[in-house]
Amino acid sequence: MAALQPASVDDLSTALRDSTGVVSTRGAGTRSRWGGLGATPDVVIDLAAMNHVVEHAVGDLVVTVEAGVLLDDLQRCVGEHGQWLALDPPIGGTIGGLLATADSGPRRLRFGTPRDLLIGVTVVLADGTVARSGGKVVKNVAGYDLGKLFTGSYGTLGVIATATFRLHPVLPARRVVSVESDTPWPAVREVLRSPATPTAIDYDGIRLHVLIESSESAVDAQADAVAALIGGTVTSDHPGGIGSRPDRTADSMVVKLTFRLSALDEVVAAVREEAGHVPLQAHAGSGVLWAALPCDGALLDRLRHLTASYDGAAVVVDAPDEAKRSLDLWGPVRGLDLMRRIKAEFDPDNRMCPGRFVGGI
Amino acid sequence: MADLSAPLAAIATAAADKLGPDAVVTERAALRTYECDGLAAYRCIPGLVVLPRTTAEVAFVVRRCHELGVPFVARGSGTGLSGGALPVETGVLIVMTRMTGIKEISVDDERAVVEPGVVNLNITRAVSGDGYLYAPDPSSQQVCSIGGNVAENSGGAHCLKYGFTAHHVTGLEVVMPDGSIERFGGLAADPPGYDVVGAFVGSEGTLGVVTEVTVRLLRRPETVQTLLAAFRSMDDAGTAVSAIVAAGILPSAVEMMDDLSIAAAEAAVRCGYPDGAGAVLIVELDGPSAEVQADLAAVERMCSDAGAFELRVAVDEAERVAVWKGRKSAFAAMGRISPDYIVQDGVVPRTSLPEVLRDIAALSAETGIRVANVFHAGDGNLHPLVLFDESKGETDRAESVSRRILDLCIDHGGSITGEHGVGHDKKKHMGRMFSEVDLDVMQRVRCAFDPAGLCNPGKVFPTPRLCGERPGRKSGVHPLQAAGVAEIF
Numbered sequence: 065m066a067a068l069q070p071a072s073v074d075d076l077s078t079a080l081r082d083s084t085g086v087v088s089t090r091g092a093g094t095r096s097r098w099g100g101l102g103a104t105p106d107v108v109i110d111l112a113a114m115n116h117v118v119e120h121a122v123g124d125l126v127v128t129v130e131a132g133v134l135l136d137d138l139q140r141c142v143g144e145h146g147q148w149l150a151l152d153p154p155i156g157g158t159i160g161g162l163l164a165t166a167d168s169g170p171r172r173l174r175f176g177t178p179r180d181l182l183i184g185v186t187v188v189l190a191d192g193t194v195a196r197s198g199g200k201v202v203k204n205v206a207g208y209d210l211g212k213l214f215t216g217s218y219g220t221l222g223v224i225a226t227a228t229f230r231l232h233p234v235l236p237a238r239r240v241v242s243v244e245s246d247t248p249w250p251a252v253r254e255v256l257r258s259p260a261t262p263t264a265i266d267y268d269g270i271r272l273h274v275l276i277e278s279s280e281s282a283v284d285a286q287a288d289a290v291a292a293l294i295g296g297t298v299t300s301d302h303p304g305g306i307g308s309r310p311d312r313t314a315d316s317m318v319v320k321l322t323f324r325l326s327a328l329d330e331v332v333a334a335v336r337e338e339a340g341h342v343p344l345q346a347h348a349g350s351g352v353l354w355a356a357l358p359c360d361g362a363l364l365d366r367l368r369h370l371t372a373s374y375d376g377a378a379v380v381v382d383a384p385d386e387a388k389r390s391l392d393l394w395g396p397v398r399g400l401d402l403m404r405r406i407k408a409e410f411d412p413d414n415r416m417c418p419g420r421f422v423g424g425i
Numbered sequence: 426m427a428d429l430s431a432p433l434a435a436i437a438t439a440a441a442d443k444l445g446p447d448a449v450v451t452e453r454a455a456l457r458t459y460e461c462d463g464l465a466a467y468r469c470i471p472g473l474v475v476l477p478r479t480t481a482e483v484a485f486v487v488r489r490c491h492e493l494g495v496p497f498v499a500r501g502s503g504t505g506l507s508g509g510a511l512p513v514e515t516g517v518l519i520v521m522t523r524m525t526g527i528k529e530i531s532v533d534d535e536r537a538v539v540e541p542g543v544v545n546l547n548i549t550r551a552v553s554g555d556g557y558l559y560a561p562d563p564s565s566q567q568v569c570s571i572g573g574n575v576a577e578n579s580g581g582a583h584c585l586k587y588g589f590t591a592h593h594v595t596g597l598e599v600v601m602p603d604g605s606i607e608r609f610g611g612l613a614a615d616p617p618g619y620d621v622v623g624a625f626v627g628s629e630g631t632l633g634v635v636t637e638v639t640v641r642l643l644r645r646p647e648t649v650q651t652l653l654a655a656f657r658s659m660d661d662a663g664t665a666v667s668a669i670v671a672a673g674i675l676p677s678a679v680e681m682m683d684d685l686s687i688a689a690a691e692a693a694v695r696c697g698y699p700d701g702a703g704a705v706l707i708v709e710l711d712g713p714s715a716e717v718q719a720d721l722a723a724v725e726r727m728c729s730d731a732g733a734f735e736l737r738v739a740v741d742e743a744e745r746v747a748v749w750k751g752r753k754s755a756f757a758a759m760g761r762i763s764p765d766y767i768v769q770d771g772v773v774p775r776t777s778l779p780e781v782l783r784d785i786a787a788l789s790a791e792t793g794i795r796v797a798n799v800f801h802a803g804d805g806n807l808h809p810l811v812l813f814d815e816s817k818g819e820t821d822r823a824e825s826v827s828r829r830i831l832d833l834c835i836d837h838g839g840s841i842t843g844e845h846g847v848g849h850d851k852k853k854h855m856g857r858m859f860s861e862v863d864l865d866v867m868q869r870v871r872c873a874f875d876p877a878g879l880c881n882p883g884k885v886f887p888t889p890r891l892c893g894e895r896p897g898r899k900s901g902v903h904p905l906q907a908a909g910v911a912e913i914f
Contacts, residue, residue: 123667123776124805146673166615177615179623180592187866195866196859201772203589203804204840205578205627206847206858207885208867212591212623216615233673253533257556259647259713278716285715322613326533351534351614376613397618399609402601402873406619409869422618 065106071113073186073194073225080223081192083107087415089219091132094157095165097382099218100393102419109223111160117141118226119200125231126183126200131160131224147231150175154309160224166216170264170275170307173349175232178215184228185211187221190415194225202230213406219417220425221410235263235277239287242305243296248272249329251294252348256325260290265349267332268305269341272296272348275306310343310356317383317391321353321367323374328353334370338363351376359387368395394422428453432493433472436517439489440475444482448523450474459518462503462510463565467849471498471512476520480598480606480636483519487634488604490517496879499634501542501570505577506768507848509629509884516882519634521572527551528637535642536595536612541572541635545579548640557642560587563844564753575635578627580844582752583709585803586677587643589844591626596639599625602632602875611639624870629846630881632874646711649677650721651739653748654706654728655699659683659798662704663779665731666802669708670775672727674720678709679803683782685762686755686797686810693758696751699735706733706802707752755799756810763795763812765820767827770845771834775805781833785809794819794826806843807834831857847885855887865890 066083070076080087085106090096092112111132118128122145129138135156139148152169153162161167168177175181184198187210197210214224245251248267255265255274264275274294276287287298312318323331328346331353335344339357346353351374357363368378380393397403400423407414407425418425429437429451441449450456451473460468472495477483490497496516503510512518524540527548531537532555537548545566548559562581563569569579575597580589587593596610609621616622625632656662662681669676682690684703690696698705708724710717725736739745759766773781782798789796797810809830813823831841831854841847841854855864864886872892874880882889 121774121776123670124774125670126774166620168615176588176592179620180588189866193862193866195863197863197867199838199840199858201774201805201839201843203580203584203772203801203806203843205589205844206840206842206851207855207864208870209591209623209627210867210870212620213870215623216620221619233675236673256535256644257532259644261646261712261716278713279719281719282713282716286713320615322615324531324534324536324612326531371613374613375611377615377617379617394617398611398616399607399618399621402607402621403619405873406870409873410866 065108067108067110069110069113073188076109076114076188076223076225077192077194079109080188080190085415086418087190088417089160089164089223091158091161092134092156094155095161095167098165099420100424101385101388102417111158114225121200122147126202126228127231128184128200128226128228129159130226131158131163133159135159135162142231143234146234148234149229150181150232151178152307154307159227163215163224163227164217164219170266170347172347173265174261174263179212181229182211182215182227183230185214185224186226187214187223188225189222190411190413198228200228218420220407220421222416235279237278237280237283238300238302239276239283240299240301240306241274241276241287241290241294241296242271242299243294244271247329248332248348249326252328253326254293255290256349258289258293260286262290262349264306264347266306267346267348268308269344271305273305309345309354312356312382315359315384316356317359317387318381319355319357319364319367319378320381321355321371321378322376323351323371324376325349325351327374331370331374334367338366359383359391361391364391372396397422429472430515432495433515433517435493436486436489436495437473440486443485444475444477448476448478459500459512459520462500462505462508464506464508464848464850467508467511469512469514471518472515474518474520476523478523480600483600483634483636484604484606486517486519487600487602490879491603491877494877494879496882498881499572499630501573502544502568504565504569505573505846505848506770507842507846507850509577509846509848511849513882521570524636532557532642534612536639537642538637538639539571540637541570541575543571545569545571545574552642553645556645558645559640560593560643561590571638571640572635575626575638576628576630577844577846582678582680582801585679585801586675591623593641594622594626594638595641597622597625597635598637599633599635602877602880629848629885631871631884633880648714648717649709649711649745650717651745651748652708652721652724652728653698653737654708654733655702655735656704656706656731656733659704659782660779661732662706665706665728665733667776668727668731669724672723674723676708676724676803677711678707679801680707680752681705681800681802682752682755683798685795686799687751689758689762689797690751690755692761694750694754696747696754698751707748752799759797759810759812764814764816766813767811767823769807769809769811769827769830770842771807771831771839772843773805773807773834773837773839775803777837778802778805781807781837784833785830788826788829792822792826794823796826801843804843805839849884852885852887855885
């Protein structure tokens, strides 16, 4: 197995063009276990040397980075100017890894997920072809949006080499309204229907936390209004109950459940009934719940049946290798045939991370 | 039907049988109604028009087209500004305006499921009683259809804060170019697999015919405040915009108009903007009351500091409509000051606006062609209106000015289109923004959806790609690199 560490897009292109066999792409390794086990790579492309912030256009709130840049480093760089990339996954890692897995955090409620903030990409395909899509202006509808296609593709279409993002101003003041609940949906619904504009609403299995971020002069009015609506206490701390995600233990799997928003309590109850008080974390205003569950295929099928009835899915993000071999990690996928054709167009020799993705792609 | 080609005649007969005779148009005079979309400079009478009522009917027609190798184009309300729904002479135009059902509204789930012919504003109307809205609001929102919005990834004045159609669509039902029916995404977030919805939105009708759209609903903001600020010059107004952005304020809209467009709007709708203004700025803020009031005070101060000589805050909905009236009528108003005009849709990084506006003014002085500037200042999306008189033989000069304005946008790292789409009109410019390789790779997506190339052919890409060919590695210098504008990182 060859390990390559390209230092530029040209290097990366050459590395792919001049190599043969199965390619695996690596950033900080934070999410390298996510998805299927995949074929054993002949070539590992390590993006650690592609770690430069290429351009931060401060007045335009736009930043272009190489894919090996760490999210934390990017936030530090733009944070000096009162800006941030509005993505807050609980684990940092590289921008490339974040994009490849489309990971997100609690503030997706307000700002969306990586695909919503990505405005341009340079990608390198298995044969070394370098292609760009989008650009460095936020408003741009010229051409197909390859960025959205590559975001969440687990490296199976090619390597994301550089990425350009829209940034947001940092909101300086923070309050958290927290309330204990076994059935959080009614409170979540109240908040969503109220004039408040929380940046996150997270449920950790015990407490519901509503995150209000605004200016110093305006933050308390909102926090007090939310507290009056749902009860609970207001603090200015960032409690652990926001954004922490259940970790996988030696014999558990981490599952991401999605569903229509109003099904939150039903999904929470089903997880409790199936697995007891396992660690869980819901982005309660987004219809997303993460749980660490026993590696049990029948349990997974039952949860899939439930989430499907709410138009959602249950995806095994990570599990012990043995479990990965026996479980269907992704469940039913709409449009799988088309996805196979897309894969065949971008990677006709099936070199890029084969087996990591849906339907064995 | 006598003058139809054999395949079109076969489709017409089959469609009349299946969809009913009132759903098929073959008379040349009636077909002419559909010869262009909102960009009337390009016209082409379609071979055949069908007006399906259901997904199954759309699939039926597309399957016949696929079997017989006949090209087809889907069209909504026909308000597009890039010739994206320009018909094909030898093909079928599938008009979606009869599919206007709202299938499901679930305010609790913050979703609505609608058919593609539903008019944009009708979604908001359907949910406003619950205090919700559908965020993307293109100027044509009273007539444009959601299917067209999906094709074009439409924006609108408020996309600065709320984003584009792509941010508000979570699911699609699509009749694929072979006539099969597929669903992608749905009511829930993050469907497993490639982000097909993301790839489809903004593909300008080239990947299939959308027959159902699941959209996100947003809580209507508690407070909206609209400020009109009048400045002596565009530079002063630009300074105010920079100050607002630097202060970390994110308005829902920031619009700017220059003296020429103010004069046109005044002549057309008597919008009553302040006398003597060289530029007006419209800033709209929305959100929780306390936040909006604090931001409004700051924005007023910044405008005054930048030299605004008059500030008006709309106190109610009627005043807000009055403030927006001049801006929203600006395009149509050009008829008052010029017999002909070209609308451009280029984008520059916001910080390049002052320089680009000065360059446009110099270009105008050099050529004697007037240019009115109306634009989304918050995101750098210019809508320069190039004014000319065809009867005086100014057309070529105007087209040259228009082209050179796009050059300025590209030179500053911007885009040839911010919201109107590439369509038929701007495909000739794609090669100035993207390399051949970029365009070739984009078209691999097309090959996955539509290997026969029958779905809205001749749009977006200057040169169609032959699907199935195995691309060798292409090399060459990127056009932006050659121009010294961008480096390959």
